[in-house]
Amino acid sequence: MDVELRIRRFNPEVDATPHWESYALQAEPSDRVLDLLHQVKWFQDGTLTFRRSCAHGVCGSDAMLINGRNQLACAVLIRDAGTHISVEAMRGLPVVKDLLVDQEGFWEKYRAVMPYLVNDEVPEDGGERRQSPAERAAFEDTSRCILCAACTTACPVYWTNPAYVGPAAIVNAHRFIFDSRDNAHAERLEIMADADGVWRCRTVFNCVEACPRGINVTRAIMEVTRAIGERPA
Numbered sequence: 001m002d003v004e005l006r007i008r009r010f011n012p013e014v015d016a017t018p019h020w021e022s023y024a025l026q027a028e029p030s031d032r033v034l035d036l037l038h039q040v041k042w043f044q045d046g047t048l049t050f051r052r053s054c055a056h057g058v059c060g061s062d063a064m065l066i067n068g069r070n071q072l073a074c075a076v077l078i079r080d081a082g083t084h085i086s087v088e089a090m091r092g093l094p095v096v097k098d099l100l101v102d103q104e105g106f107w108e109k110y111r112a113v114m115p116y117l118v119n120d121e122v123p124e125d126g127g128e129r130r131q132s133p134a135e136r137a138a139f140e141d142t143s144r145c146i147l148c149a150a151c152t153t154a155c156p157v158y159w160t161n162p163a164y165v166g167p168a169a170i171v172n173a174h175r176f177i178f179d180s181r182d183n184a185h186a187e188r189l190e191i192m193a194d195a196d197g198v199w200r201c202r203t204v205f206n207c208v209e210a211c212p213r214g215i216n217v218t219r220a221i222m223e224v225t226r227a228i229g230e231r232p233a
């Protein structure tokens with residue numbers, strides 16, 4: 001089938017502002033948007049810049065605006081995207097070139113929530129840290145995050161206030177706050193209770209719609225907010 005792919009291009013070395021370019025391509029309905037980007041890159045214009053790695057919805061590196069919505073280019077089929085497809089860089093982060101954004105601000109927020117297990121105690125039997133299925137279920141949803149930044153860069157609060165920690169960092173704080181094996185949940189709740197923490201959320205739900213893993217991001221934010229309120233005085 002004939003497909004028109006419109007790409008918002010920007011090369012800071014020669015362009016003052018971004019501009020759209022159109023590419024005429026042949027595709028199968030079962031091809032992904034990433035396949036079209038490869039066609040352009042490999043056969044039409046090698047200067048096209050975008051990020052991708054796994055090509056199977058696992059690494060989170062090819063999140064971009066596809067037809068106006070944050071999605072993974074490797075997960076969107078042409079049969080669903082249509083024959084006139086637009087792609088542009090995610091909003092809210094500086095564009096380095098074409099579809100590639102500078103994610104440093106995003107990773108800074110992620111690092112701030114201590115996204116790792118904190119526990120220096122050796123289990124009594126010296127073996128594994130055990131957890132019941134119910135304890136595991138408390139953070140099952142948020143443990144599936146692939147750090148694609150789709151949620152944070154779809155959030156209008158983040159666009160206007162980049163100091164806001166953002167949905168993805170809250171999701172990853174949640175993953176450890178509700179892990180029964182972790183000992184730093186009080187510290188993480190303190191970070192979340194900051195003026196630029198969870199209170200900035202305006203429950204717009206863009207994050208839920210954007211998440212390619214189907215994580216209920218808003219519910220995670222609400223659970224963290226509740227945990228802050230339930231902290232011992």
Ligand code: SF4
Pocket residue numbers: 060144145146147148149150151152167168171210211212213214215217
């Ligand atoms: S919560 Fe979903 S949208 Fe946000 S970074 Fe994780 S996988 Fe991506």
Ligand code: FES
Pocket residue numbers: 052053054055056057058059060061062063072073074075
């Ligand atoms: S390239 Fe890894 S998620 Fe799309």
